[in-house]
Amino acid sequence: MAYAIEGSTGPWEVVVGLEVHAQVVSNAKLFSGAATAFGAEPNSQVSFVDAAFPGMLPVINAECVAQAVRTGLGLNARINTVSRFDRKNYFYADLPAGYQISQFEHPIVGTGEIEVELADGSTKAIGITRLHLEQDAGKSLHDQHPTKSLIDLNRAGVALMEIVSEPDIRSPEEAGAYVRKLRSILRYLGTCDGNMEEGSMRADVNVSVRKHGEPYRTRCEVKNVNSIRFVMQAVEAEAARQVEVWEAGGTVTQETRLFDSNRGITRSMRSKEDAHDYRYFPDPDLLPLVLEEDWIASLKAALPELPDAKRARFIQSYGLTPYDAAVLVAEKATAQFYEVVAKGRDPKIAANWITGDFFAAMNRLGRSIEDPPVTAGQLGGLLDLMADNTINGRIAKDVFEAMVETGKDAAAIVDEKGLRQVTDTGAIDDAVERILAANPDKVAEYRSGKDKLFGFFVGQTMKAMAGKGNPALINETLKRRLDSRKE
């Protein structure tokens, strides 16, 4: 059932398009040699070009161009062999030149498409309108001094890719899935680190609502939303607001809004009448950007395996379910982690452990796949101890928790704690005999047909052996002893 907002006049469809600003991973800025590291001392990564000193000229950074092309290829998009840079003119204290160099009419990347996975297991194609390169602005700090604003130009001139989607998104969930998938592709490509909390990826969310079958109604743009959760909340809040306006007999006016994440609402920033006239025109300091087909082909040939291809491979060669495969490929680092664990081991057991106990521990401890609670090698070692019957699955869970706590390898913990599984049939026979002798009434009930009691005997025996009994052997022994006099 398609997502809809139920209003007093019936259901409303939500129409969403996203503009994602993704900071390009590169050592230098788009048009200068200044460094781009996050968190440096204010104004320590600023060249004379970035500060727009008289007579300074921009020179395009080839690596930023390559990153944009890689991203375009990863979005299955058309690469424009000729593109152009334009100046977007406006005055602001953190925009040193008084214009931002961007691509207005002729972007480097044209139309493309990505496929997003939804919770119900379905997929949906979202169109990409374009990707263009542009400079970031600096940062204005208004709360550091009673009467002055402070300016940090470290970010000024850093390369951004603006990735614009078609208005194909129809729900908060789809909006979230789109940003998540886009971020995953960018991270796989290594073209953007996708760290939304550091601001290296942020979204402008265009929202409108309409009745089924209508043409588009007026949209509003919610600016600078900086997490996937907020993107979803912003869509929901803004769509609900617009439905209310329309249903109250009002008109939604085109404007720029901000999402207030504390209150979960959007509020007006500026209306269309206040919109800047950016006076775009081709930047005369830069020649058109012309790309060679051979160069594009060489970048394409060197692209890494992307999430969709990896997921297909995980399903096919590891026999994983589509769901598990999607979970494991969402982050490049997780997929790498999985492939280390699965190598030479049962791939399904490896997948179950990672998506189960491992993720649970990671989330519980607030760790990440880059800083995991146990290494892939350690988890593999644990799986090996199960595979060769040194420990059973129940003990393995305890060993895993001990590994997380101490950082030690599985084998060391098993040895230290004497958790080696008992496969000595004599010891198992003894334990079984003791349990049967201690519970004659239950034995009688079982033998009279109460099969369910089998589990009780297994549990009691395992308990008597402090959990270290080999479950298969216990089962076999119990069956043999209990069933021998059943008939």
Added chain:
Amino acid sequence: MLTDLTIAQARDGLRAKAFSAVDLTMAHLHAIEALNPRLNAYITVSHARAVDQARAADAALAAGDARPLTGVPLAIKDLFCTEGVRTTAGSKILGPFVPPYESTVTANLLRDGAVFLGKTNMDEFAMGSSNMTSAYGPVENPWKRKQDNTAVLVPGGSSGGSAAAVAARLAMGATGTDTGGSIRQPASFCGLVGVKPTYGRCSRWGVVAFASSLDHPGPFARTVQDSAILLGSMAGHDPKDSTSAPVPVPDFEAACARGVKGLRIGVPREYHADGMPTEIDALWQQGIGWLREAGAEIVDVSLPHTKYGLATYYIVAPAEASSNLSRYDGVRFGSRRNGEDLRDLYERTRAEGFGPEVRRRVLIGTYVLSAGYYDAYYLRAQKIRSLILKDFTDAFAKVDALLTTTAPTAPFAQGENMDDPVKMYLNDLFTVPSNLAGVPAASIPAGLDANGLPVGLQVIGKPFDEETVFAVAAVIEQAAGFTALPSLRAGG
């Protein structure tokens, strides 16, 4: 007098140890001291630095390590950023700005051993044809009307200070920039050779931008050969300027001796203005005759879109300028006027910092780029610009170079043409088309008008064929035998 030497003569004299670089520089510094208070050609004289550079030049000469310009004292238009020397662009808005970097063109000259005497006066941000828009006062043309030597004439603009300095022997040569005629028109007004090379030949890096797609650095000198020597040092590919051309620099000096035998010289019928003085027309005809006598074939050509050049230029140049000058906002460098808030700071800083002509062009440029007018003005101007380029391309399919007059008038007096900006803009009538097309052009002194004032002829060449421009210019120079001297000059 040392100040009367050409660069080529000075180069030989220095190498022959006939005089020292310090002698040569001191002679010029003394001349500046004597005449600059009147001419106002220099905004900044870098006396101590010049002497240091001259001493270094003498050491290099003594060590047998002479470079093409070792010990040659030059003047630098105050639009070129010079490391450690104040740079004003003729404007108040830059305040006491001292660049922490050296422009590529001036760095090339320093690499070749030149001595910099100082920074020359100019129209504010190179916007003007008379040097009257400078925030540092007007410049007096060293030439006088023979009937009336009290009238103070303009040196042309925007590189008026450079032209006046070289004409008055306050420098052996100078740098200029030419956006719509700002080297060639002052060269014509001051009896000098001025060269606007091909767009991309000289780097714009470190040159304060007026209109990026039209700005051309180039040299002033008193002879064609000297201008060729200077351009040879100034030119060259610069990776810091994306519009700099990756082409080798030919031997311009050698090209001066090529002659014009067998060349086809085009005479464009559209380069004529109503009310143009007859002497200027007559000099043009004379120039045609000189080239024919020297063995060139004269061909009538048509550049049909010439009449749209000025209108196109006065859309494109202000459009780019309005954007280029946005950086002068008082936030990071230059002068600042604090205000109630950011917008107030901008308004006060820029209202106080920019003169009326700059304000006018920023307004025009902002208007032609604004939503609703962009298509009618900027876009249409770009289309006409490509038609003007096509005019040149078509003409150069038939001829090797073009001969025209440089400016429609001889130098006028300070205060004349000031009532109507459009009248002032007409000075650029014959010079703007080659800026729009990016083709090389030079002005060569060809004779005097009835008032005894210099008049220049313009040679326009094919892209990156400055060699032919120099060859034609040298023939005109020789035929004209221009020996007249300005009234105001060192030792004069």
